[in-house]
Structures are given as structure tokens and as C-alpha cells.
Amino acid sequence: MLQVATGDPRPIGRQIVDGVRLKIATGELAHGDQLPSVRGLAQQLMVNPNTVAKAYAELTTEGWLDARQGTGLFVAAPRQRLSDAERRRRLDDAVGRFVNDVVPLGLPPDEVQASVGLAFDQLAPRKTA
Structure with missing residues (x-):
């Protein structure tokens, strides 16, 4: 598991x-x-x-x-567990940490965005028909 x-x-x-x-x-x-x-x-x-x-x-x-x-x-049943403001704050924090880790790698922004998109595609919720 x-x-x-x-x-x-x-x-x-x-x-x-x-x-x-x-x-x-x-x-x-x-x-x-x-x-x-x-x-x-x-x-x-x-x-x-x-x-x-x-x-x-x-x-x-x-x-x-x-x-x-x-x-x-x-x-548990799905529900929004955090307020919109808290969700936004956590997103901003995560993006800031990510950017600070990735910028020094010197990769082109389009390559970074493509990698992020691929990672999200692989984690997309699995829907059953």
C-alpha cells in the first residue's frame, strides 16, 4: 500500500x-x-x-x-478540508520552495513546465467508467 x-x-x-x-x-x-x-x-x-x-x-x-x-x-467522504485562503497560502509556499530548488539547475522554463505537467498527468485522479 x-x-x-x-x-x-x-x-x-x-x-x-x-x-x-x-x-x-x-x-x-x-x-x-x-x-x-x-x-x-x-x-x-x-x-x-x-x-x-x-x-x-x-x-x-x-x-x-x-x-x-x-x-x-x-x-472519509470527500470534502474541502482547508479554507480557500489556506489552500492558496500552501500553494504559494510550495511554489516558492519549488522555484528556489529548480532555478539553480539552469533548465529552460518550458522544460520545467513540461516536467511539472507530466508529473500532474501521472497523478491525475483515476476515474472509473
């Missing part, structure tokens, strides 16, 4: 949170899908169960997951 990388600068818990968010955003995990148990995912990723529990708690607090007593965690 998910993978974590020891060479990734993000903590393992952040990798889990980001991975689940991405799978939900792209449609790989749909509303109502059940996630592995804390213990099950911890064993699969070979990480501490507390790390998985904290990541799941964050996702539940943010509204990405629903906890159902006695049955587990499920993908």
Missing part, C-alpha cells in the same frame, strides 16, 4: 501521512476503502506501530479518515 524511504529527509510519520493523502487525492484510495490496521501497516513497513498510530491520528483529525469503533479506519 505505502512505502517509506530511509533516505527521505521527511520523518517516517510524515511520509505515511503524505502517502495516504496522495493516494486519496489521486483516487487510488476511494471513499469507504479500509486502511490496514496500525499493527498491520507497521509490520508491512517495518516501522514502530506508534509511528503509524500517530500518522493515522493526524489523518483522522484532518478529516481524511474516519475511525469506526471495532472495525477500523476508512477513507
Whole structure:
């Protein structure tokens, strides 16, 4: 389901949170899908169960997951989780970091834009007919 990388600068818990968010955003995990148990995912990723529990708690607090007593965690119904202003602020921050990382590479802007477009195409939500 998910993978974590020891060479990734993000903590393992952040990798889990980001991975689940991405799978939900792209449609790989749909509303109502059940996630592995804390213990099950911890064993699969070979990480501490507390790390998985904290990541799941964050996702539940943010509204990405629903906890159902006695049955587990499920993908929550789609809804806007952040205000328009907060979404815009996060976009501006991400674009600023991206530009600061990419400009020193000296690549032509059209090549950078094409790479970004390709990356978005690969992550586009998967719609079923």
C-alpha cells in the first residue's frame, strides 16, 4: 500500500501521512476503502506501530479518515478540508520552495513546465467508467 524511504529527509510519520493523502487525492484510495490496521501497516513497513498510530491520528483529525469503533479506519467522504485562503497560502509556499530548488539547475522554463505537467498527468485522479 505505502512505502517509506530511509533516505527521505521527511520523518517516517510524515511520509505515511503524505502517502495516504496522495493516494486519496489521486483516487487510488476511494471513499469507504479500509486502511490496514496500525499493527498491520507497521509490520508491512517495518516501522514502530506508534509511528503509524500517530500518522493515522493526524489523518483522522484532518478529516481524511474516519475511525469506526471495532472495525477500523476508512477513507472519509470527500470534502474541502482547508479554507480557500489556506489552500492558496500552501500553494504559494510550495511554489516558492519549488522555484528556489529548480532555478539553480539552469533548465529552460518550458522544460520545467513540461516536467511539472507530466508529473500532474501521472497523478491525475483515476476515474472509473
